[in-house]
Amino acid sequence: MDFEFTEEQRMLKKNVRDFLSKEIAPIVDERERHGPFTREEVVGFIKKLMPFGFYIGVLPKEYGGMELDRITMGVLNEELSRVWASLAATIGIAQLAPLNIADAPDELRQKFIPQILEGELIGCSAITEPNAGSDASHIETTAMLDGNTYVINGTKTWISNGTIADVCMLLAVTDKSKGPLGMSTILVEKAASPWESKELHKIGWRCFPTGEMYFTDYRVPKMNLLGDVATGYKRTMREFESARSGMAIMAAGICQAAIDASISYARERKQFGRPIGSFQLIQEMIADMIAETEAARLLGYRAFCLIDKGVRARLESSLAKAYACEAAVRVTSKAIQIHGAVGLSDEYPVERYFRDARMLTIPDGATQIQKLIVGREAIGIKAFV
Numbered sequence: 001m002d003f004e005f006t007e008e009q010r011m012l013k014k015n016v017r018d019f020l021s022k023e024i025a026p027i028v029d030e031r032e033r034h035g036p037f038t039r040e041e042v043v044g045f046i047k048k049l050m051p052f053g054f055y056i057g058v059l060p061k062e063y064g065g066m067e068l069d070r071i072t073m074g075v076l077n078e079e080l081s082r083v084w085a086s087l088a089a090t091i092g093i094a095q096l097a098p099l100n101i102a103d104a105p106d107e108l109r110q111k112f113i114p115q116i117l118e119g120e121l122i123g124c125s126a127i128t129e130p131n132a133g134s135d136a137s138h139i140e141t142t143a144m145l146d147g148n149t150y151v152i153n154g155t156k157t158w159i160s161n162g163t164i165a166d167v168c169m170l171l172a173v174t175d176k177s178k179g180p181l182g183m184s185t186i187l188v189e190k191a192a193s194p195w196e197s198k199e200l201h202k203i204g205w206r207c208f209p210t211g212e213m214y215f216t217d218y219r220v221p222k223m224n225l226l227g228d229v230a231t232g233y234k235r236t237m238r239e240f241e242s243a244r245s246g247m248a249i250m251a252a253g254i255c256q257a258a259i260d261a262s263i264s265y266a267r268e269r270k271q272f273g274r275p276i277g278s279f280q281l282i283q284e285m286i287a288d289m290i291a292e293t294e295a296a297r298l299l300g301y302r303a304f305c306l307i308d309k310g311v312r313a314r315l316e317s318s319l320a321k322a323y324a325c326e327a328a329v330r331v332t333s334k335a336i337q338i339h340g341a342v343g344l345s346d347e348y349p350v351e352r353y354f355r356d357a358r359m360l361t362i363p364d365g366a367t368q369i370q371k372l373i374v375g376r377e378a379i380g381i382k383a384f385v
């Protein structure tokens, strides 16, 4: 067992932290007041952050990418989440474009890779529908073959980057008689055929675009199929393992921001003639916050470590997501408590950390679903059908 980052990962963490604190942190609170990012803003941030490995890190070297392991991508994600959860989530989803392009047919790869190398292709992934959230096995969107074209009909909802994405990996039913075994993932491209969408407002991640997407007789060339036909559901379940581990790391980043803010406030704020940090009950809250954050971080990186080794991490990624995301709600709530009244005000960042942490327990499978997966993997009996 090795709990240390490599020398390169430590250097990267330090360099990214320095850069983010100078170049990004000063604009966060003001920008959060003005709603979701535009596509152009996101492309601008990607270009700025790509040299560290954000976005391009998931692209294989043979296509000009950095091919970073997931732990290194986790380090980047944790540091960005510590500064700006909205941006970490947006870039995390945008990089589904470089991540999935390796599986696309040659023609699509040749078309998209130059755009990816410029940081110009924003990705998203559309599974959820109005009638299918936790139960993705019952999606209703169809993609029916008509000659060499898929004709897509359906509504996708709560899709991260759905309002700004250039490409979307869309899960649809291609064979109605086979349930989840009749679902395929199809790459749809806005420039070739625009889709209608509407933005959804949220409690946290205020700059993170999240939308509902509408497809009516929407036509896509057959070659836009990702992977083999009817492998979409399986592919989605496997991708969840990475996504859930990433959410745990994101939780650790938000928690770390809450701890850092709380420690510095506890040192400065005086009551009863002493810094509040000298009171044992404040120290207990800080100790609990650190314990939960360390546990969240270790669970997240452990799941990534398994995935990097090519080992399935069904239990580990769900355990990490369930624990870390709920822990982030507790940790950021304690940060508000330590700040007293000002913790509730948007003059201080801890109310944003709390709102951002509250976002974590729903996407990529709500906590209850993660626990059911842990239970299924541990006991060998499925409690949900």
Ligand SMILES: Cc1cc2nc3c(=O)[nH]c(=O)nc-3n(C[C@H](O)[C@H](O)[C@H](O)COP(=O)(O)OP(=O)(O)OC[C@H]3O[C@@H](n4cnc5c(N)ncnc54)[C@H](O)[C@@H]3O)c2cc1C
Pocket (backbone or CB within 6 Å): 124, 125, 126, 127, 128, 132, 133, 134, 135, 157, 158, 159, 160, 161, 202, 210, 359, 362, 363, 364, 365, 366, 367, 368, 369, 372, 384
């Ligand atoms: C910010 C955000 C971003 C998102 N991004 C994407 C995206 O990019 N792509 C995408 O496809 N989807 C996305 N989603 C959708 C997300 O995956 C779903 O919201 C999530 O899976 C839960 O589905 P639901 O909201 O329909 O809740 P429901 O499935 O209706 O669940 C409601 C409640 O019931 C509980 N529940 C459901 N089934 C069971 C059960 N068997 N046992 C016990 N409890 C149960 C749930 O845990 C939850 O507490 C996003 C959601 C959010 C909030």
